[in-house]
Amino acid sequence: MRQVAIAGIGKTRFGALEGADIRSLAAEASRKCLENAGVSASQVEAFYLGNFAGPCFVGQNHLAPYIASEVGIVGVPATRFEAACASSGAAFFHAYTAVAAGIYDAVLVTGVEKMTSQPTPKVTEILASAGDLGGEIRAGATFPALFAMIARRHMHEFGTTREQLAAVAVKNHASGALNPDAHLRKKVTIEQALAGKPVADPLTVYDCSLVSDGAAAVLLMPLERARDAASKPVLIRGVAQTSDQVALDRKQSITWFPAVRAAGEKAYKMAGMTPAEVEFAELHDCFTIAEIVAVEDLGFAKKGEGGPYSAAGCTSLTGEKPVNTSGGLKSKGHPVGATGVAQLCDLALQIRGEAGERQVKRNNVGLAQNLGGSGATCVVTIVSGA
Amino acid sequence: MRQVAIAGIGKTRFGALEGADIRSLAAEASRKCLENAGVSASQVEAFYLGNFAGPCFVGQNHLAPYIASEVGIVGVPATRFEAACASSGAAFFHAYTAVAAGIYDAVLVTGVEKMTSQPTPKVTEILASAGDLGGEIRAGATFPALFAMIARRHMHEFGTTREQLAAVAVKNHASGALNPDAHLRKKVTIEQALAGKPVADPLTVYDCSLVSDGAAAVLLMPLERARDAASKPVLIRGVAQTSDQVALDRKQSITWFPAVRAAGEKAYKMAGMTPAEVEFAELHDCFTIAEIVAVEDLGFAKKGEGGPYSAAGCTSLTGEKPVNTSGGLKSKGHPVGATGVAQLCDLALQIRGEAGERQVKRNNVGLAQNLGGSGATCVVTIVSGA
Numbered sequence: 001m002r003q004v005a006i007a008g009i010g011k012t013r014f015g016a017l018e019g020a021d022i023r024s025l026a027a028e029a030s031r032k033c034l035e036n037a038g039v040s041a042s043q044v045e046a047f048y049l050g051n052f053a054g055p056c057f058v059g060q061n062h063l064a065p066y067i068a069s070e071v072g073i074v075g076v077p078a079t080r081f082e083a084a085c086a087s088s089g090a091a092f093f094h095a096y097t098a099v100a101a102g103i104y105d106a107v108l109v110t111g112v113e114k115m116t117s118q119p120t121p122k123v124t125e126i127l128a129s130a131g132d133l134g135g136e137i138r139a140g141a142t143f144p145a146l147f148a149m150i151a152r153r154h155m156h157e158f159g160t161t162r163e164q165l166a167a168v169a170v171k172n173h174a175s176g177a178l179n180p181d182a183h184l185r186k187k188v189t190i191e192q193a194l195a196g197k198p199v200a201d202p203l204t205v206y207d208c209s210l211v212s213d214g215a216a217a218v219l220l221m222p223l224e225r226a227r228d229a230a231s232k233p234v235l236i237r238g239v240a241q242t243s244d245q246v247a248l249d250r251k252q253s254i255t256w257f258p259a260v261r262a263a264g265e266k267a268y269k270m271a272g273m274t275p276a277e278v279e280f281a282e283l284h285d286c287f288t289i290a291e292i293v294a295v296e297d298l299g300f301a302k303k304g305e306g307g308p309y310s311a312a313g314c315t316s317l318t319g320e321k322p323v324n325t326s327g328g329l330k331s332k333g334h335p336v337g338a339t340g341v342a343q344l345c346d347l348a349l350q351i352r353g354e355a356g357e358r359q360v361k362r363n364n365v366g367l368a369q370n371l372g373g374s375g376a377t378c379v380v381t382i383v384s385g386a
Numbered sequence: 387m388r389q390v391a392i393a394g395i396g397k398t399r400f401g402a403l404e405g406a407d408i409r410s411l412a413a414e415a416s417r418k419c420l421e422n423a424g425v426s427a428s429q430v431e432a433f434y435l436g437n438f439a440g441p442c443f444v445g446q447n448h449l450a451p452y453i454a455s456e457v458g459i460v461g462v463p464a465t466r467f468e469a470a471c472a473s474s475g476a477a478f479f480h481a482y483t484a485v486a487a488g489i490y491d492a493v494l495v496t497g498v499e500k501m502t503s504q505p506t507p508k509v510t511e512i513l514a515s516a517g518d519l520g521g522e523i524r525a526g527a528t529f530p531a532l533f534a535m536i537a538r539r540h541m542h543e544f545g546t547t548r549e550q551l552a553a554v555a556v557k558n559h560a561s562g563a564l565n566p567d568a569h570l571r572k573k574v575t576i577e578q579a580l581a582g583k584p585v586a587d588p589l590t591v592y593d594c595s596l597v598s599d600g601a602a603a604v605l606l607m608p609l610e611r612a613r614d615a616a617s618k619p620v621l622i623r624g625v626a627q628t629s630d631q632v633a634l635d636r637k638q639s640i641t642w643f644p645a646v647r648a649a650g651e652k653a654y655k656m657a658g659m660t661p662a663e664v665e666f667a668e669l670h671d672c673f674t675i676a677e678i679v680a681v682e683d684l685g686f687a688k689k690g691e692g693g694p695y696s697a698a699g700c701t702s703l704t705g706e707k708p709v710n711t712s713g714g715l716k717s718k719g720h721p722v723g724a725t726g727v728a729q730l731c732d733l734a735l736q737i738r739g740e741a742g743e744r745q746v747k748r749n750n751v752g753l754a755q756n757l758g759g760s761g762a763t764c765v766v767t768i769v770s771g772a
Contacts, residue, residue, distance in 0.1 A: 021520070047629070056441050059523075061515040062470040065629040065762040069636070075648055078629035078763070079476045080468040084448040090465045094480060101487030129447040134407070137445075243433070243451040243464035250455070262461055376451040377464065 001100040005226035005233035005386055007219045008037025009345040014183040014214035014333030016116040022051075022058050025215040026067040026112035029338075033108065033217035034071075038230025041072035044219075045104040048095040049080045050088025050111035051337035056126045058114050067110065084130035085286060086241075087111065089340030089370030089379030092218065093241040099220045106225075111342065112215035113335035123211050127336070130373045132247035144208055144287070146248055146374045148200035151289035154255045155202070157304065160292065162202055164307030166193035168288035169206040169330055171316050176327020178357040183212045183333030207288040212333030216342035223386060234348045237365075238271030238382040240264075246376040257375030260297040264369070267380040268299075275299030278382065279362040280322040280350060282343035284371035285329050291315075294369050295323065298380070317358060325350060325358045340370035340379060351385050387486040391612035391619035391772055393605045394423025395731040400600035400719030401569040402502040408437075408444050411601040412453040412498035415724075419494065419603035420457075424616025427458035430605075431490040434481040435466045436474025436497035437723035442512045444500050453496065468723075470516035471672060472627075473497065475726030475756030475765030478604065479627040485606045492611075497728065498601035499721035509597050513722070516759045518633035529672070530594055532634055532760045534586035537675035540641045541588070543690065546678065548588055550693030552579035554674040555592040555716055557702050562713020564743040569598045569719030593674040598719030602728035609772060620734045623751075624657030624768040626650075632762040643761030646683040650755070653766040654685075661685030664768065665748040666708040666736060668729035670757035671715050677701075680755050681709065684766070703744060711736060711744045726756035726765060737771050 010032030012025050020028075026049070034041060047068040055061045064078040081091035088111025095107045115123055128142045136146065154160045170190050176182040188206060196204030219229075226233035244259040245251055251258075268274060275298060283298070285291035292306035300321050301309035309315065315323035326332045326346035329339060347366035349355045355363075370379045396418030398411050406414075412435070420427060433454040441447045450464040467477035474497025481493045501509055514528045522532065540546045556576050562568040574592060582590030605615075612619035630645040631637055637644075654660060661684060669684070671677035678692035686707050687695035695701065701709035712718045712732035715725060733752035735741045741749075756765045 023520075053441060053447055055439060055512075055515055056447075058519070059515055060519040061439055061442075061468065061512075062517075062632060062759050062762060064469060065758075066518070066632045068629060069631045069762075074630055075628055075644070077476070077479065077627040078469075079480065079627070082447065082466040082468060083450060083464075090463070093463065094465065094484075097487070097489050098480075098483060101483070101489060103483050103487060126441075126447075129441055129445055131448075132452070133444070133446040134409075241463040241465070242461055243454055244460055245455045246448055246452045258461070372451070373448050376448060376455075 002102060003223035004096055004099045004220055004236045005223045006344060006348050007221040007226035007229035007233055008033045008039065008231055009348045010036055010217040011181055011342060011345050012215045013181045014212045014335060017213040020213060022054050022060060022112055022114040023067055023070050025114060025213060026110050027070045029215035029217040030071045030108060030110045033219050036231050037219045039106060039219060043106050044073050044076065044108045046076050046107045047073050047078040048091040048107060048109045050091035050340055051080055052082060052084055052087045052113055053126050057118055083377040084372035085336050086340055086370045086372030086377040086379050087337045090241055092340060092344065093239055093379050095220050096236055096239050099222060105222060107220045108217060109220060109341055110215060110217040111338035111340055113337040114213045115211050115335060116213050135247045135249065144200040144203055147287040147289055148203045150254050151202050154289060157255055160307035162194060164311045165207055165288040166190050167311040168291050169193045172285060172324050172328040172330040175317055175325050175358050176331025179327045179332055182327045182331050183210050184331050203287060209286045209329035209334040212335040214333060214335035214338045216338045216345050218341055218344050232352045233386040234351050234383050235386040237384050238267035240266030241379045244376050246373055248374050256293060256297050259375050259378040260294060263378040263380040264298045267382050271382040273382060277365055278367045279365045280325060280360050281367040282326060282346050283323050283369045285324055286334065290371065298369060317360060322360045325355060325360055343368035343370060344381060347383050388488060389609035390482055390485045390606055390622045391609045392730060392734050393607040393612035393615035393619055394419045394425065394617055395734045396422055396603045397567055397728060397731050398601045399567045400598045400721060403599040406599060408440050408446060408498055408500040409453055409456050411500060411599060412496050413456045415601035415603040416457045416494060416496045419605050422617050423605045425492060425605060429492050430459050430462065430494045432462050432493045433459050433464040434477040434493060434495045436477035436726055437466055438468060438470055438473045438499055439512050443504055469763040470758035471722050472726055472756045472758030472763040472765050473723045476627055478726060478730065479625055479765050481606050482622055482625050485608060491608060493606045494603060495606060495727055496601060496603040497724035497726055499723040500599045501597050501721060502599050521633045530586040530589055533673040533675055534589045536640050537588050540675060543641055546693035548580060550697045551593055551674040552576050553697040554671065554677050555579045558671060558710050558714040558716040561703055561711050561744050562717025565713045565718055568713045568717055569596050570717050589673060595672045595715035595720040598721040600719060600721035600724045602724045602731050604727055604730050618738045619772040620737050620769050621772040623770050624653035626652030627765045630762050632759055634760050642679060642683050645761050645764040646680060649764040649766040650684045653768050657768040659768060663751055664753045665751045666711060666746050667753040668712060668732050669709050669755045671710055672720065676757065684755060703746060708746045711741060711746055729754035729756060730767060733769050
């Protein structure tokens with residue numbers, strides 16, 4: 001297997017982007033990425049698109065050639081990957097393996113979602129379709145409700161507090177305020193977060209990620225070719241995709257996710273690294289409790305200690321293990337299909353030293369965790385300077 | 387790259403299957419496939435799901451782990467691939483490359499669609515979402531209309547006749563009548579086909595494929611391991627996936643598809659074969675004109691001669707190049723996401739000599755062509771006895 005690097009990155013701003021449709025968003029990120037790498041569309045040998053629910057949000061299926069052809073990529077395989085909120089993580093994972101195996105020398109992986117053209121109840125319904133239709137969805141459980149149950153159980157088992165959840169929100173808002181591409185650039189205080197409008201007890205609006213439009217792209221090349229690219233390459237050290245039951249009630253526990261632990265273990269093994277060697281991370285904070293569970297499942301803190309670890313500031317920009325320096329899904333935004341690839345773009349910015357005001361000092365080894373549903377899909381990626 | 391074989395096949399019956407939901411259909415085909423190969427679910431190292439529009443047809447997203455976990459496949463990558471009507475062809479293509487590259491030793495590729503739970507206008511609308519939303523769809527062009535334009539132009543340029551289109555329908559119905567798993571097991575005469583209810587002139591209902599429920603699965607393994615499977619392995623000799631513009635009005639011509647020609651050329655080159663060496667084929671007859679165009683684009687007949695070639699009986703069960711011995715999408719049925727993999731199952735049945743009353747004599751080399759949209763995606767696969 002060859003070493004594979006991220007040779008270019010491209011992102012749109014995240015937000016409620018009224019004038020932009022799904023194709024123009026994805027094309028913008030794709031073009032920026034190719035430009036960043038100094039590679040032309042005609043050199044791209046395959047197009048991997050991560051998109052969760054474009055057909056439901058905007059009515060367009062067959063999105064991969066629809067977008068690829070707009071960017072000038074025709075003739076090559078153009079395929080859409082769907083794995084709920086881990087859609088572009090899954091696209092990335094499959095693209096990585098194809099480049100590592102020597103199938104392609106240049107693969108463009110783009111993630112996109114256009115969500116804000118639908119009214120909120122419809123958005124909630126579409127997001128819920130990533131859960132178990134016949135069981136939990138029919139019972140009326142949307143994702144805030146599912147993660148509220150996870151939070152409640154985590155509180156019961158480990159003494160996690162509302163304040164610890166709120167601390168995650170405060171931290172991610174603080175980082176997102178420094179990110180010019182973030183959806184909601186607004187600092188919040190712990191008092192504000194605690195007093196947020198209830199969504200599903202114990203979660204308030206400040207515990208929930210945003211409904212956003214946006215796109216992100218990375219270009220994958222074998223490391224040796226990526227060294228000739230226009231931007232500094234970022235080496236992929238480990239990557240794994242795993243799966244589990246979709247329905248929460250089929251899981252043996254709801255305070256940890258087997259898919260996350262397994263993806264972490266595989267990625268660490270592949271990278272030959274321990275959690276301690278990861279210097280910073282982008283974790284899938286679809287809800288504040290999800291970041292706390294991920295901090296534990298990935299070995300940054302012991303089981304049950306994710307809450308205190310976060311509340312103590314260990315995961316802040318200046319902490320021992322900065323998490324979500326981009327602002328995370330909470331503040332940067334969560335255009336579902338774009339999130340997995342956007343996390344990788346944000347890791348790359350840190351490793352290149354291009355993260356501006358949110359730049360961390362120990363910036364050589366980063367980890368991204370992209371979660372689908374309530375832990376039914378997980379993709380973990382570890383990257384470093386090349 | 388390693389040689390890869392189909393080590394097992396599994397299919398549900400195709401049709402309007404009232405009692406079966408999308409998960410039970412996909413699980414049935416998957417289990418039959420594993421049983422056919424004599425491989426357990428725990429041995430499967432990755433799950434590749436082809437599904438076009440489950441979220442639109444039945445409201446369920448995140449289908450890959452939803453289905454995989456039902457079959458007992460957990461922990462491994464489980465991903466949905468979408469490329470319109472070529473969704474499971476795309477899943478198969480990516481799975482093939484992963485096994486060929488040595489990433490996995492056992493990959494289950496399942497295709498599924500549950501279409502008949504929606505009323506016909508809604509089905510038409512969902513199918514149309516594989517076209518260009520902002521252009522041709524907004525203009526009111528559904529797929530029968532798009533292929534009617536292709537047919538009309540083909541008639542204009544090459545003198546193709548209504549009788550030649552009808553001959554494709556008659557042939558595919560005749561073969562499908564012999565297929566116990568086919569949706570519509572009904573012979574039709576050329577007079578009946580010509581007198582069919584108009585859908586989009588010059589196409590009648592007999593020129594259009596069926597709206598069906600169904601699932602199909604293949605298990606891919608390296609050839610050497612497939613030799614130990616419970617069923618006779620089928621060797622994958624060549625496979626390619628290509629893409630093109632989605633909108634018909636962006637294409638330079640509408641009487642041939644660059645994506646089909648390119649996929650064919652790549653697959654022939656990889657297999658080291660010419661069209662003449664292909665003994666039988668499953669072609670994507672979403673409309674009768676599509677089969678005629680494919681017969682030409684894949685080199686079975688010269689450009690413009692697909693109509694006369696078909697009308698002369700060359701593609702019938704007893705002709706020189708039997709096409710759609712399964713009955714094709716026209717008679718076997720077209721559960722969109724299942725079609726690409728179902729074609730491969732039907733090739734395997736012929737190669738194994740298990741095709742019953744529709745068994746062809748020259749049965750060693752078969753080709754499958756799976757088309758997405760009006761030629762925006764194409765997957766061509768060439769298989770043979772191992």
